[in-house]
Amino acid sequence: MCTVVIRVPQPNAPEPVRLLAVRDEDPARPWRPLGAWWEDRPGVRGVLDEQAGGAWLAADDRKIAVLLNRAGFPDVPVPTTRGRLVLDALAGVPLPSPLTTLGFNLVEATGESVKVTSWTGEEPPTVRLLGPGTHMVAHDDVDDPRTARIAAWLDSFAESDPDGWLDVLAATTAVDPTDDRAIIRDNRPHGYPTLSLLVAVASVHADGVEVRTRTLPAPGAWGPPGLTTA
Template sequence: MCTVIVHVPEDATAAIRVLAVRDEDPARAWDPLGPWWPDLPGVIGVRDTRAGGAWLAADPSASRLAVVLNRADFIDDSLATGSRGHIVLDAAAGRGLSDAPPTHGFNLLTVTPGRARVSMWDGESVRAVDLAPGVHMIAHDDVDDPKTARIVAWHDAFAAPSGDDWIAEWLGALERTTALEPTDDRAIIRDNRPHGYPTLSLLVCAGSVSASGAEVVYGEFDEPGAWNSLQLR
């Protein structure tokens, strides 16, 4: 039940910016942002230690960034034989998405210069939408979905960045959302256990993509599901 905020500027040559909050079971090991894949030189990301894929990955020199969010589906576990994390690596490496990925459902955000695309897989079909200029939020349903409580509560809190210090602006907005308890369904920094999932908010990444390259920074929370001021690097 991760959350991603995206700003697509009116000027197609300006940088697209992303703030991504990862929710995962704290017992599932991960590796922080780094170059973990020898077969993908130049790709950096947050690696899932168990499956070897990535939650978020980027190729800075190729100006590509991708991040995946789980999406509700009705796929039998025996049919979901693939890892969503390898789809992220494929996207960061510039490879396309199949018509029927062998995974559970997902929302995949792929950012390249002037374009932010969300591909949505629910087990029946892959739908894709290119994001229009403006600020968008993505969670476990559709983009800017009014059925998602945190999107209704906080979409307007993440205004288009007004200057170069956009990460601080959006982290400030993210901190203000923590006036809610992490078990509140409207929360972005979350404890999902009361909702039937063993996941809590663990870390935040911020990324910027333009024709000059992709930049990504990373920070972990001191305690899963609990806010503390972050220095992303």
Template sequence: MCTVVIDVEKAGSARLLAVRDEDPLRAWDSLGPWWPEDHPGVIGIRDRRAGGAWLAANPAERRLAVLLNRADVSDLPAARAVSRGALALESVQGRSPVAPLSMHGFNLLEVGPEGARVLSWDGVELRETRIDPGTHMIAHDDLDDATTPRIEAWLPEFRALGPTADSADWTAEWTALLASSAELPPEDDRAIIRDNRPHGYPTQSLLYCIATVTPEGVEVRDVTLPSPRTFRSDTPLPAPTPVLPHSRTPAETPACRRRPSCVAPPSGGVDTQRGRRPDLAPKGKRGGGQAAGSAGSSTQENRAR
């Protein structure tokens, strides 16, 4: 059950913090240009099993998108379910989803030159929620939903920090507040850094991203947690990674398979400087639950909490 906090300054300008919850046994790749043929110039966090993205950004279009799971209100047979992993990739190329959709429920947060919005699909209806200027928060339900414990607990705290555009270092302020939230037990439903297993899901918080979208460009930073559901406040943020349209693919830059400092990190490698996660199981033998970015068949992982 991922979480996004976003501060919209104006159309085309926003800053956000996104925390990804996923089954630790489901393999994924850190920030990189993983789709050079189908989505040239796009960078993102890739789900290896389905090949899609949890978060994606396109600098040429000044766009960013994040995918979160949402409950279904109707049953969708597993054989008919299409992966949601293409949603963020298509979104940052200006192609938003159109109903009807043969997909499990989702919230797709989009940031672009025209503004920011959330597209919500529950298996029956596709709704649009425009994100007004100011600080907002979303998880597995609606934007700023006060019935979601973590939003009720922490949205007022993020808003109290004031506009990010007025801050000398908003990333430090927001990550410090994230660290404060992590003082809660990860099983607590108010927690942002989470262990969802007591709530009936196999997912745990694995990483977070800090991103800025402005008319001048897109910057993204990704930080892998030292272990699932564990936040360390002394983990330094990496330098901003500007998303460049001409970024080379891992295949074109074999040295990236050996150096953790490369923009495109090695698939499954360990980057101790940036907290990359290690391989967790041999390829083809990884277990795991359903991710936002896969078709999956577990209705348990698609219901609301």
């Protein structure tokens, strides 16, 4: 139940694509922070899922990709991990056919375009190219008003300069982390063992990608931003 906010600039504008991502995961699942963890993928930096070897978010010098879980599962006995899809997206590897993972939203951003690939397990994946403006995606469709946190906060992010998005994120913590509107979340009352663990911000230029991250002081708890770059 992660959350991503994206600002897509107008065509030919000098601004980069901007991204804010909040990772929700089971705190007991081992992971490593943003770093160059994959010897076979030089130049790739990402947040490593130690259990499966993939990434929640990863970037190279031209692109960033981040994966969000959503409902849906294929008719296979043991779904494969979704984290490899992030690394494959950076390498330009097409999605497997057939897909054998649980449902997902895969965000891919370069300095020229942003697309979201969605898979619910019951139909071919759909691809949406995002137009100029501010967008949010979580566990349903992009900008989906059925998602309480999108309905509550999309306008606030849209009205803010991306340099102020961490302040907007801090303001969202006025609601309890178990509230459906929360972005910094505790999903356990909703039947999932996941809490917000990490915040990432990125600027995606035509000639490079800058990513900064911050591990939250405790799962589901907000604190001063203190972002670091790997």
